[in-house]
Amino acid sequence: MGSYLKEAHIAQLAVKRATILTQKVALEHLKGVSKEDKSPVTIGDFGAQAIIINSVLKNFPGDEVVGEEDSELIKEKNLGDDILAHIESIQKEDSAHDNELGVLSDVKSICDTIDKGQSKGGRKGRIWALDPIDGTKGFLRGDQYAVCLAFMVDGVVQVGVIGCPNLPHDLGDPSSHVGGLFTAVRGVGSYFQDLKDDLIYPFTNSTKIHVDNSRALEQARVLEGVEKGHSSHELQALIKKGVNIQSKSVNLDSQVKYCALAKGDAEIYLRLPKDVKYREKIWDHAAGSLLVHESGGKVSDIYGNELDFGHGRTLNSQGVIASTTTTHDKIIGTIKSIIGEKGEKLEQYCK
Structure with missing residues (x-):
């Protein structure tokens, strides 16, 4: 598996924690505001970005993160206390992983952590690419969205983890179970596990998935x-x-x-x-x-x-x-x- 088992495991834990937070935001009180480009952003986006960046940098403090959001709107719209309440709730629920993922306990640290996602990317070094809620409009509609995290080395993606809380296990079956955690490591393969289940470690013990190359x-x-x-x-x-x-x-x-x-x-x-x-x-x-x-x-x-x-x-x-x-x-x-x-x-x- 090479040297990226820890990166994959931390990414899975962080994406799962962040995805559960977004589900709670969706269920409890969805709130959206508009960014300068008129695209929507929610407290779920901010909370998920804070959780994931905090988790990544706790384990890999020398790494950089390319994140979608910054804290400007949090301060402008006074969203900090609301985000903190959701983060503290999910940290309490997922406290078994605090030693691996760390915790956030005040608004300032949340904003500071979110703003650590401003890497310019590039061809050198260890860089993570994060979309805390990909498909915010789908999220606001109660439809499909994803929490997405990738790890790159010298410009090449080595690890990818995606949390899909509303995606059916079988897209063609409306009665199918929903919610999946998808993990890929370069040279190892792509794997799937139910988002609601306990995390399978190592991920290679979960279900390996393949595209259907047989269909005309x-x-x-x-x-x-x-x-x-x-x-x-x-x-x-x-x-x-x-x-x-x-x-x-x-x-x-x-x-x-x-x-x-x-x-x-x-x-x-x-x-x-x-x-x-x-x-x-x-x-x-x-x-x-x-x-x-x-x-x-x-x-x-x-x-x-x-x-x-x-x-x-x-x-x-x-x-x-x-x-x-x-x-x-x-x-x-x-x-x-x-x-x-x-x-x-x-x-x-x-x-």
């Missing part, structure tokens, strides 16, 4: 985002038509799409750019891309190039295509036939 392209099940602002639905429809996929896409928020693909519940995830200048944030894809890679799938930009997580806080590429190896080359070829080999016609689909 015409029968492929496609995942797309819910929000139209996140991906070009017009271009997605043209791609599906170009490869003769007849099935209706399943729309899901967040990196749960990577998890469903890695588990064999779908074959293709399309995220096409809505703006030719937009670049994806690394925390939105780092953990999920490794999960798909280690389950036997393939992840690239819309031109078939590997995603580069060493560029900084963003990917220096356009869009994301995750799929089975069976379908990937055909999907990329179809995209290029529509937008041009180098995206000469892409802008007309970015509306």
Whole structure:
């Protein structure tokens, strides 16, 4: 397993604790405020980021963290006491892991910890990429969202852990149990366990998962985002038509799409750019891309190039295509036939 068993274990514990906090926030009193870019953020985002960064830096004090949030809105909107109450509640419930994860006991330490997520990323050193609640709009709707943490060494993702509290164990079965913890380590594989169960240690004793590389392209099940602002639905429809996929896409928020693909519940995830200048944030894809890679799938930009997580806080590429190896080359070829080999016609689909 190499040298990353501890990193994977701490990531699992921290993501699970943070995910339980977000569930409690959702059940007890959901609160959202708007950031400068008009995107929503909740006390769940802030609480989860504080818990995870505190856990990571307790165990690996020399590491850096690329986190999505900062504490400015906490201070501006006086959210600190509310966040602290939720963190203290979950720490009490999960006190068996305090020695491994540490505790937060006042508003100042929460804000200071959240602000330790301002690493610029890059190609050197040990860096964690964190999205405390990926899919905040889904979270606010009571739908799909994920708590996502990835560990990178010299710009390469080595560990990815994702908590999916609302994702069915079988996406095609409405009566299926919900809630999963997904873990991937480079060169080791991707694994799944029920989020409600006690953590299985080491994670390699849990259920190993694989993409379904046996399904033909015409029968492929496609995942797309819910929000139209996140991906070009017009271009997605043209791609599906170009490869003769007849099935209706399943729309899901967040990196749960990577998890469903890695588990064999779908074959293709399309995220096409809505703006030719937009670049994806690394925390939105780092953990999920490794999960798909280690389950036997393939992840690239819309031109078939590997995603580069060493560029900084963003990917220096356009869009994301995750799929089975069976379908990937055909999907990329179809995209290029529509937008041009180098995206000469892409802008007309970015509306």
